[in-house]
Amino acid sequence: MPEGAGSTERGGRPPLTERGARTREKLIAAAREVFEERGFLDTRIAHIARRAEVAYGSFYTYFPSKEAVFFEVADRLFAEMTSRADGPGAGASPAERIRHANRAYCEAYLRNAKMMAIVEQVATFNEEFQELRREHRATSIARTAHALRRWQRDGLVPDDVDPELTARALAAMIDHSLYLWIVQGDDPPAAERLLDTLDTLTRRALALPAE
Amino acid sequence: MPEGAGSTERGGRPPLTERGARTREKLIAAAREVFEERGFLDTRIAHIARRAEVAYGSFYTYFPSKEAVFFEVADRLFAEMTSRADGPGAGASPAERIRHANRAYCEAYLRNAKMMAIVEQVATFNEEFQELRREHRATSIARTAHALRRWQRDGLVPDDVDPELTARALAAMIDHSLYLWIVQGDDPPAAERLLDTLDTLTRRALALPAE
Amino acid sequence: MPEGAGSTERGGRPPLTERGARTREKLIAAAREVFEERGFLDTRIAHIARRAEVAYGSFYTYFPSKEAVFFEVADRLFAEMTSRADGPGAGASPAERIRHANRAYCEAYLRNAKMMAIVEQVATFNEEFQELRREHRATSIARTAHALRRWQRDGLVPDDVDPELTARALAAMIDHSLYLWIVQGDDPPAAERLLDTLDTLTRRALALPAE
Amino acid sequence: MPEGAGSTERGGRPPLTERGARTREKLIAAAREVFEERGFLDTRIAHIARRAEVAYGSFYTYFPSKEAVFFEVADRLFAEMTSRADGPGAGASPAERIRHANRAYCEAYLRNAKMMAIVEQVATFNEEFQELRREHRATSIARTAHALRRWQRDGLVPDDVDPELTARALAAMIDHSLYLWIVQGDDPPAAERLLDTLDTLTRRALALPAE
DNA sequence: AATGAATGAGACTTCATTCAT
């Protein structure tokens, strides 16, 4: 039976009642659990609904598709991954700041390892999600680039490197190192030694003094 | 990883006739094309068979599954990605060698961009493929680590860093920077400036002189 | 899982083997039976497949949708409805010809009553089918208009009426009278009396002599 | 058919409060709009409720089903379609009366074109609605038959035709001609020429003088 | 070997209707 429109009208509206809001939350929580257990591809709407203890159809009251819940889950993940932990204190040196940031990121990564894996997975085939991630990355890169520029102004970092590209490359190094270790299970090294190496390489790449 | 794997364990029987060998090749070539066009997930056996201009059923004469052809395609890709280009000459400095290697890798990446994207995709959900990739990465890392160890022995690189971990981190930086730029379309910078940045950061991370 | 294309690639290709052609025929015959028994709307692909004694999926090997088989069934119906029965003989008068044509059409209508009902049903919501029907009607109207023009030239029919519009109006009268009687069950009159009335009205509307 | 049917048998309870009556009216008006826009089959209860600006559940306070509102809407449509416009004046000739009636009907048809299409649609699958329509048609036919009988008594129309069947056939001609033109979009002729043709054919079919 | 038809389990989505608040 031809329908035509109609598909855009359902799902994804914000719930109007308290009860609806609760159901929606249950679905998001359930979705995250199931995604972590089975990955995005092997997750079925039925799994999510069952885990949330709602009827199959209720999923579609709140989300038009698996992708849609995933976006919601990922949004919250990104928020938590980039929520600024307390800095290392006002007078900290660049080297200390880098060290601190790397540790904090690594801890967040470990805390959310399963989801980080799924995020990477979805990014390989969903363009819309790629875009979302690009934006998040851009924000984070901009922050680092800002710091680099400050350090260059203060003569702490050589100014023959582009702060943007440098921020990107270093972020790529940290990110992917953690990914290969934590997600892809690349011959897990001792966490401490990996982090120390990353700190040292970053520090030297920026020609920063050890302390 | 044994050469030409897949033909005895994963694929159908090895082709006995000349004609069979040709059909098999057609299928592999067709598979690569279709994978590049649609990604792994959206590729159907039917697409591959049609592109290869063989009957649907003939696919299964040579490969037991989509994964199996993919392994074959990826195998060849890895071979070409890691085929040592001519080195930069016998007397080249470490900085020159790094620069040369980065350029060569980037060129190979660009040449195979589409497949590199698919490789990343499949690595997110296929354990067997993850393993294959791990092995390739290990080989490549070992090579770099070997060079680092030599340079440390020669006093060119500080020996307070672990050559293994360092090789990994630097490879992660290069690899992921290229991935984000070429595959994920992160706000494409000028290739030259990106490469220069990567060279410089690598060089400084290893505390190598500019020339 | 997003697919995108792919849906246009399947179903509806002409079968390449004898066996395929047979299956296709079985499906068309089964479809007509089921349509007649349940109407278009209440027919399920499952019904058709079951009736044809093929697997559910086999339906989609030959047709992309319920609409598609319906078109095929309707096409054949139209062919049979408009296949020219033997005319009433060379020297027949216009009145005789009209009488003959009306009877023949009525017989065909009765023979295909169930399908004629479904045809009317589908025409109320499927634009593509409306178009198909328009074409068939146009052909048939053109034939009648041609005869009218000839009779006007011969001075048998007043030439103050437009042959096209007249053909249409008279066809509408016959068609809809049969539809209301046979399909909608309007207080079934004796067939003979209805046909006589239609003959007479047609004849008088064209100002033709009784014989 | 009892006036305002549907409110006691088919609908919910008759509304007791003023406010309830208003809500009911809003739903009927909304239903007609949506039916006209999407047809009966593609109309969802949700569409009607949204258009009427009432809650989803409120629909069921007043109507037990989509069919029920439709009956109500159709009831009103039939009332307006058959509301006798002012006749052509006391001393009008049969030809003038026919001409007048055809024009009036055509105007009403054009005014309600969208709904007439839906009515035809629903009549193809809803038996209860078929019955309702049959009754309306019978009333209308009886009226025409009555006039024909009078004209036969007055010697204006040949009495070898059955007034009932004649009324039916002529009504079918008018009705279906308008339907094919207005609803099915059959190659729209100029309205005037179509009406003239219908008038002339009707007049001649009844062997009435031009004036 | 090659061909292409056959199979059917599996996942998605819709929506009329009921129900709790």
Add this chain to the structure above:
DNA sequence: CATGAATGAAGTCTCATTCAT
């Protein structure tokens, strides 16, 4: 009465794999 969330049966379509020729 009004509201909007909850339910789940029903139907659609896909496609990897098997099989007959």
